[in-house]
Structures are given as C-alpha cells and as structure tokens.
C-alpha cells in the first residue's frame with residue numbers, strides 16, 4: 001500500500017487534495033514554495049476574491065468543510081450590469097435559489113491549510129520543487145530559508161503547483177512525445193479596489209457580480225466581507241485604449257471617469273493602485289499525459305490552466321479532487337487504475353472548460369450588453385422554466401450542474417446555440433418571442449436532435 005504521498009504546492013487545490021487523501025488514511029506531506037501566508041500579513045491588506053460555484057461546493061462538502069467556507073463567502077445571485085450611459089440592468093444567473101459565491105482567495109487558502117493540518121497533513125513552507133528524478137522518484141527542493149537542497153523519495157507524487165508548474169516541467173522534459181500547448185490572450189488584468197463605505201457598508205449592491213461591459217474590454221467587481229469590492233480590469237495590453245496607452249495618472253483618471261463613471265467615483269486610490277498593482281497576463285495551458293504510471297499525476301492549474309472568464313479554474317481543480325476520490329473508492333489501492341481513469345475522465349473536461357472560458361470572455365465583455373443576446377437569454381430562460389428536462393442554459397450546465405461533465409456542457413451548449421441562432425433569425429422575433437410557435441419550434445428542433 002502507498003501509505004506516504006507528497007503533494008507539490010499548497011495552493012487551493014493541493015491543500016484540498018491533501019484533506020481528501022489524509023481522510024483515506026494516507027500520510028501526506030505538502031511542499032510549498034512560499035512562506036506560510038497565515039503568519040505573514042497579506043500584501044497591504046489587499047483582498048483578491050474568486051467565484052466559488054456548485055462543482056467546488058460539492059468537493060468541499062464531500063470532505064465536510066463546506067460550512068467553514070460558507071462562513072467566509074458572499075452569495076452573488078446575478079450580474080449587475082453598468083452601462084456607459086449610467087443605466088443599470090440585472091441578470092439573474094439561474095433559477096431562484098441558484099447563486100455563485102465570492103470568497104477571498106487568501107482566506108480560503110488559509111482555511112484549507114488549517115483544515116489540512118487539522119487532518120495531520122505536514123506542510124513544508126519555503127520549499128521550492130526544482131526537479132523530479134523519475135527513475136528513483138526523488139524530488140529535489142530548494143529550502144529557500146537555508147539555501148540547502150533537500151531531497152525526498154516518495155512512491156506517489158501529485159503536482160499541484162499551478163499554471164507554471166515545476167512538477168509538470170520535470171514530467172515534460174523526461175517524457176517522450178509529451179504534448180504541450182500554452183496560449184496567452186492579448187488581454188491582461190489589474191486588480192483595483194472600491195473601499196467599504198461608512199461602518200463597513202457596501203457602496204454597490206452586495207449580492208451581485210458587477211460588470212461594466214465595454215465591448216473590447218470590461219471591469220468587474222466582486223464583494224468582500226469587509227464591505228469593499230475587488231475590481232478587476234480586463235484590458236488589452238496594446239492599442240488604444242490599453243495598458244500601454246493609459247500611461248499617466250491623469251489619463252487613467254480621465255478614462256475611468258468617462259468609461260466607468262460610477263465605479264471611478266468610488267475609487268479614491270485609483271491612480272495609485274493602477275500604477276502600484278501588477279498588470280498580469282492570462283494563459284491557457286493544455287498538456288498530455290497528466291500521469292506517470294502509478295507514481296505521479298498533475299492536478300489543478302498544473303494540469304489545465306484556463307482564463308478566468310467562467311469563474312471555473314478553482315472549481316475545476318476542486319472537481320479533479322472529487323473525481324480522484326470517487327476513483328479511490330472504486331479501485332482501492334490500485335493506483336495504476338485510479339490514475340489512468342482520472343486522466344481519461346478529466347483531460348476532455350479540462351480541455352472543454354478551457355474552451356468554454358475563452359468563449360465566455362466575449363460574452364462577458366460584449367454580449368451581455370447586446371439586445372439580441374439579452375433577448376436570446378430571455379427566450380432560453382422562459383423555455384427552460386417550462387421544460388427544465390429539455391433545456392438547461394449552457395451557463396447553468398457549467399455553474400450549477402456538477403452532475404453534467406464540462407465536456408457534455410460544451411457539447412450541449414454548441415447544439416443549443418445552433419438552435420438559438422436559427423430562432424433568432426425568425427422574422428418578428430423581437431415581438432413574437434413569447435409566442436407558442438417559438439416554443440413549438442424549439443420542441444421540434446430538440447426532438448430532431450435526439
């Protein structure tokens with residue numbers, strides 16, 4: 001039996017995975033490059049938050065830690081759109097009672113580390129993985145405190161060290177015909193803040209994800225427990241406007257006042273933050289294989305880094321853990337079968353959510369404000385409410401339907417979009433959208449697909 005397991009990276013996925021494994025009786029050690037974030041104050045109090053949805057929630061519930069995480073989350077029931085003319089519109093994410101959750105990345109990671117240690121997981125901080133020797137299964141780490149090289153030998157190793165994974169690199173360099181694809185979009189992102197109002201009040205609607213869609217780019221904001229909002233500007237690197245063109249405090253203030261007026265009015269530190277906070281890039285990574293016999297597997301962003309426009313990177317990594325758990329249930333100690341099937345199941349799903357996430361960028365920054373798109377969503381929602389067994393919108397399949405695989409959500413989404421493209425071409429659709437003839441056509445088209 002493989003009693004000892006090493007995980008590389010104590011991020012969101014590595015920390016959660018360690019809880020799953022230790023609950024099954026394994027002795028788990030995690031090696032993490034960074035120092036212990038629970039002992040260091042977070043960088044200047046900045047809070048970066050993520051949307052946690054049903055796939056992630058299912059995994060947290062499975063290991064019994066969902067309530068701990070719910071206590072640090074804020075439900076977001078829909079999108080609050082802020083148009084350039086100052087008007088606002090609200091779009092519910094799903095049906096009544098369906099929502100996503102804003103949760104601070106730092107808080108979540110700290111909680112997961114606490115819970116991992118409470119399950120007897122040992123975390124070695126400031127240990128950077130440099131290489132893995134697959135003949136001997138020895139992992140080399142640099143101890144960043146002492147500058148010593150440390151090696152450990154383990155039967156089973158998980159690489160959960162993120163999008164720029166050193167474990168993946170060690171795997172890749174010593175693997176014949178390893179497939180690797182890395183794709184940067186021409187847009188980057190920068191985090192900014194809307195501080196809390198008096199007595200920790202929220203200056204925008206608390207229970208919504210705010211979007212300022214502007215065609216080629218957008219600003220979004222998610223609520224934090226302290227009343228502030230973390231905003232993210234998704235913006236081109238080059239061109240006009242772009243990160244390159246907004247190169248002075250005056251230009252930044254003027255641009256924000258003109259383009260995101262109500263947000264700009266709530267951002268007293270805008271100019272300082274804009275030039276202090278990093279401009280970061282957005283990458284998709286696809287690779288194969290994810291595993292090595294019964295001795296190694298990539299998981300989380302290390303296996304499938306995706307752009308953040310569906311709010312699914314972490315949720316997908318948490319789902320990896322859940323799938324792995326069900327395979328441990330199925331195969332017991334047979335790690336060769338567990339890892340083979342893990343890869344077989346998760347690779348197509350990782351690829352699918354990567355594609356869905358890229359497509360959703362156009363939807364968020366542009367289409368959400370487009371009247372044709374809004375009408376289409378209205379027709380879909382009305383039809384889905386009447387025939388929930390026949391039609392679930394693609395967003396809901398991804399976000400609220402963990403029983404449907406990402407690859408199936410992508411497939412169904414394509415088919416449904418094909419049908420809706422035809423419906424939207426119908427003469428007079430703006431006026432007739434709620435007619436029974438539309439319902440009949442939709443039913444016929446679905447039947448013909450089946």
Ligand SMILES: Cc1cc2nc3c(=O)[nH]c(=O)nc-3n(C[C@H](O)[C@H](O)[C@H](O)COP(=O)(O)OP(=O)(O)OC[C@H]3O[C@@H](n4cnc5c(N)ncnc54)[C@H](O)[C@@H]3O)c2cc1C
Pocket residue numbers: 008009010011012013014031032033034049050051052127128129130160161162163164165166167189232299300301302308310311312313314315316317
């Ligand atoms: C702007 C943005 C917004 C996002 N929003 C969402 C969202 O709303 N919802 C969502 O589900 N996902 C979101 N994501 C994606 C999410 O952040 C990732 O999918 C998630 O963090 C992946 O977790 P991970 O543990 O695989 O990797 P990470 O969180 O990157 O953790 C990797 C860990 O490995 C450590 N490490 C790295 N290299 C080494 C090494 N050589 N040796 C040892 N340790 C190492 C790192 O220090 C880190 O602790 C977003 C991403 C971005 C960039």
